[in-house]
Amino acid sequence: MTGTPIRNAMSVDVEDWFQVQAFASVIPRENWESCERRVEANTHRVLDLFAAAQMRGTFFTLGWVAERHPALIRRIVKEGHELASHGHGHQQVHVIGEAAFRADIRRARAILEQAGGVRVVGYRAPTFSISARHTPWAHPILAEEGYLYSSSVFPVRHDLYGDPSAPRRPYLPHPDGVTEIPMTTVRAFGRSLPCAGGGWFRLLPYGLTRAGLGRVNGTEGQPGVFYFHPWEIDPDQPRAEGAGRLSRFRHYTGLRGMEARLVRLLAEFRWGRMDEVFGAVIAAPLPAAA
Template sequence: MQGRITPADAGETINAMSVDVEDWFQVQAFAEAIPREEWDWLSCRVEANTELVLERFAEAGVRGTFFTLGWVAQRHPALVRRIVAAGHELASHGHGHERVDSIGAEAFRADIRRARRLLEDAGGVAVHGYRAPTFSIGPHTPWAHAILAEEGYRYSSSVFPVKHDLYGAPDAPRGPHRPHPDGVVELPMTTVRAFGRSLPCSGGGWFRLVPYRLFQAGLRRVNQVERRPGIFYFHPWEVDPEQPRVWQARRLSRFRHYTGLDSMVPRLDRLLRDFAWASMADVFAAEIGEPEPALPQTAMAG
């Protein structure tokens, strides 16, 4: 599963491109404004928006990782199959977009188990990667990485080493690490160090809010000065400026969610051209390692 590598410079760093597949009404910023019970009654736009993302990736020759909700896979299994058929890595975003630090260890185990089953049944491939909704794994969830390993996952990309009102673990390592000795490896979101703190250099929200050249300079610094790959992520709803407006949400939440939607597609196209991209599994193959071989049936029985 190899993404486009351009220009033809063997020394160019390949970054990880990822998509968090969820719908516009499932974002944490709207959790207080849109009850979970109403999700099935709202206009579902995730399928069409993800199709647009697949088209932009195909045009650029880029393959990435799609961290998909089990909730989405259950309702749109054909979309999951199209993601896999296009050569992208299928990974888990949990089932119901519930914060890990709010539901507790046992509910978390049930959530990731259910999501993995739905994704693998729909996609016909093994799912090894996980990203927590709203980056809700951190100091308050010391059990999470071990549970992920117990449930058959091989890596997590669930920590954002920044300070934010909705998420963030500013004291977490900025590079791949293993928070629990018996757990999966953590691949945190990309940051740059400036003014004595870690600043975000990943994510559609930050990408839409800052000038493109500033974001470009940050990622180039990570690649060329720190000599390590970055991780970029965004959501299908971010390529959809016509999505419904949630006027009852907080003003700050509306500002973060809707600002820059009109320019997201051309900015994304430019980002796909300006850097080399591949999936999480390809970029971090050395850190993730190979999956354990399945035991023969006789050994399992004995």
């Protein structure tokens, strides 16, 4: 790469260890209040890491978390990060349907704005549960509820999420909807492969993420989107009883080395908030997807 390196968007999905989709069958929503809450301490640790790296990011935060930890929300805003919505109750969009989706994102936005004292314009669906096939109504509802962009589509094939037919660059899924900023992928072997963090970042060699993101920035000349969860830097978190082998593997593998990997990534690339990195495409009208 020559000249000033491209700035990528760093994002954090603020949810607790017991709220992940992998544990939904063994930790029902009605049991959340009895679980040990670790999201506040873990997110404070993330904020410390960001401060040390002198960078800002976007915190897609559950309304459920903001309702119980308003001081954490105030710190996110005070330190210059973007406060965005991850919905309220971490429910998959294609499962709950249109009416419940509208109620969920409206409730989350109200709680976040009250706690943070700032306007919330960004949204990320739990478990990337938005797609052209299953939720064509989602982007128009987001626009009607006051959001300006979504980062909810992962253009990959996966057993829990993904829309492999989706564009790899920001696009307008519906003429009456918000801009979609998809998660970053690289093209290889005739398909789109993930290069945006999450479990892939913990499970695969660090060099793959570094090379993939470098290719997106250098060869393609595009900014990337990276994400992780506060619980991913918490190797001592409780173990979910009754969870299946695959769920345990995905959730717990690589936790002990995650923080060091993250610190390295923060140092090797330039980072910023979603609304800053993609400000132009959020503000400017895009042609609707075919």
